[in-house]
């Protein structure tokens with residue numbers, strides 16, 4: 001598979017490393033509007049062809065598939081252009097900046113019969129896949145209660161860089177630059193994590209969003225710092241459970257931590273992304289009498305990158321796909337409206353995986 005990498009910033013490095021490790025993949029070209037980023041990236045990853053516009057790469061046409069690692073607001077137009085000329089696409093999350101665009105992308109990819117995946121990376125966490133398997137096998141019975149969080153702290157410490165000066169952080173703080181704040185950036189991950197493990201979609205949400213004061217005039221250069229930094233939501237799942245989901249970039253002491261607890265009438269499980277495989281523990285059967293928790297053994301699972309390459313080679317489809325991402329985007333959109341109206345809202349999504 002001849003792969004084009006579209007967007008050559010921070011996350012693209014992970015894509016390049018993972019795809020390059022798959023023997024049937026050739027990284028044939030990179031595209032970035034920032035020529036400096038592009039040149040360094042292509043040199044580091046030994047990529048022969050460089051383009052400073054997607055159109056130039058589409059005119060060249062010597063590739064089969066695209067991995068889209070541009071900022072959120074760029075996903076829609078660029079992915080639609082790739083689909084229009086018959087390229088398979090893996091796109092970063094969130095798929096778009098609103099449901100209408102995400103839905104259009106899913107419709108277009110499905111109509112064209114192209115492989116379409118969204119890179120919900122925590123699907124690669126073994127603990128999550130095992131948790132879903134256990135829930136589906138009835139290990140905890142009917143799921144009644146959900147508690148999920150995604151905690152980051154890049155606004156309170158500089159381990160990942162300086163958010164006050166680096167564009168890769170500043171665009172995430174600005175709605176004019178296409179960011180839906182922490183809700184769009186990592187809320188989509190934790191909503192997927194929780195609903196995928198529970199095997200049940202979010203059908204109702206009541207969300208509170210908060211943008212904290214961070215700079216004089218709430219502005220740094222061209223970036224107006226108006227995108228939300230924390231959210232807290234009460235949710236209902238279509239399987240009947242209720243629960244809470246929250247995320248923050250102000251979670252001092254946590255670098256990048258997802259934690260999910262699912263409680264059913266036959267037991268409870270707790271999943272995290274900590275370590276190579278994540279962690280999974282459960283309190284089941286007689287252990288419930290003493291509130292004892294046992295660690296569950298885990299083994300590696302196939303990553304999104306491998307699934308994408310396999311689907312293109314086999315002419316099949318793989319998950320998580322654009323339809324899943326569009327349905328999650330609907331939950332995000334409703335979360336925003338819910339915050340503005342101080343109201344509990346249905347998401348109107350049907351069951352998907």
Ligand SMILES: NC(=O)c1ccc[n+]([C@@H]2O[C@H](COP(=O)([O-])OP(=O)(O)OC[C@H]3O[C@@H](n4cnc5c(N)ncnc54)[C@H](O)[C@@H]3O)[C@@H](O)[C@H]2O)c1
Pocket residue numbers: 006007008009010011012031032033034037053054069070071072074092093094119120121167168185
């Ligand atoms: N799945 C994950 O866990 C995960 C982790 C980090 C980032 N991401 C996602 O990856 C995407 C990129 O994030 P990042 O941290 O790499 O951002 P970044 O700012 O570091 O990199 C984005 C790159 O895209 C380039 N770009 C901007 N507009 C372009 C265009 N029209 N055409 C081509 N290139 C363009 C920029 O010049 C930059 O080099 C975002 O959607 C983000 O949400 C996902």
